[in-house]
Amino acid sequence: MSSFFEFTVPPLPHYLYCGEDIYSGNTSHPNRKNIEVFDLLVVTRGNLKMAEEDQQWSVDAGQALILRPDRHHYQYEKCKDETHFYWLHFQTRGAWSENKENKERSGNVQITPFHQKELFYINIPRFCSLSNPISVYEKINNLLLLIKQPSCNTKLHEQAVFHELLQDLQTEQKPNINSTILQLAERTAVYLQKNYESAITYSTISEELNFHAAYLTRCMKKVYGCTPLDYLTTHRINQAKLILLNTDMSIGDIAEKVGFSSTSYFTRCFLKMVKISPLKFRKRFRT
Structure with a gap:
């Protein structure tokens, strides 16, 4: 090979x-x-x-x-x-x-x-x-x-x-990832990016794409190195960062806008990924 x-x-x-x-x-x-x-x-x-x-x-x-x-x-x-x-x-x-x-x-x-x-x-x-x-x-x-x-x-x-x-x-590189896996992972990523503001679970992803959640997860990990929900969380946090930098919207409203079920869960996810809280992030980069 x-x-x-x-x-x-x-x-x-x-x-x-x-x-x-x-x-x-x-x-x-x-x-x-x-x-x-x-x-x-x-x-x-x-x-x-x-x-x-x-x-x-x-x-x-x-x-x-x-x-x-x-x-x-x-x-x-x-x-x-x-x-x-x-x-x-x-x-x-x-x-x-x-x-x-x-x-x-x-x-x-x-x-x-x-x-x-x-x-x-x-x-x-x-x-x-x-x-x-x-x-x-x-x-x-x-x-x-x-x-x-x-x-x-x-x-x-x-x-x-x-x-x-x-x-x-x-x-010229012959695809080492099965084309079906690659296409399905890309379809999943596009769906998550377009619908990140909505409530999304493995069930909703599975129903939308008509594939079992375990198979979708395997495809995403193979192509993107993360699960669908990890990918979704990352995208939501990045959207939240843009809103924090460019608006005066409250933390709670931002959490709701980008699809988090609660402000406390949004804050925990933000702190885990960005290493500072949403409020401190805004204070650091806004005058």
């Missing part, structure tokens, strides 16, 4: 540098170890035979391979035909892992006292055949042009192009 790199965001992976090479029988890829950057290789012509410790890949034209930053990689066989490829180095300051299947996550979404800051995950295939190689080639060529045309805006432009490239690569 092909593996993929999972990056926890924020922060997003960031582009460092790129280039291109042509190898013939007399040239080979450098033998390197623990270079501390991800090395993306995209072959446009010929074949590149790369190894990373005990793993080997034969990378043909229109295919891409990402080598880890913390292992030994090398070319295990020289190119028989002239081989052209792009290389691109990138890194992240956030968490990342190499997986063969999506992990079920637990716990609530991270929230700062002032604004919502949700963690999400992007999955980039380790090795893949590109469904639209021309798009990938064009983006890397744009990065090569930016190297030759430095300006005060170059750095930001480079990152924007790189993130478009990541989106291209992410589409």
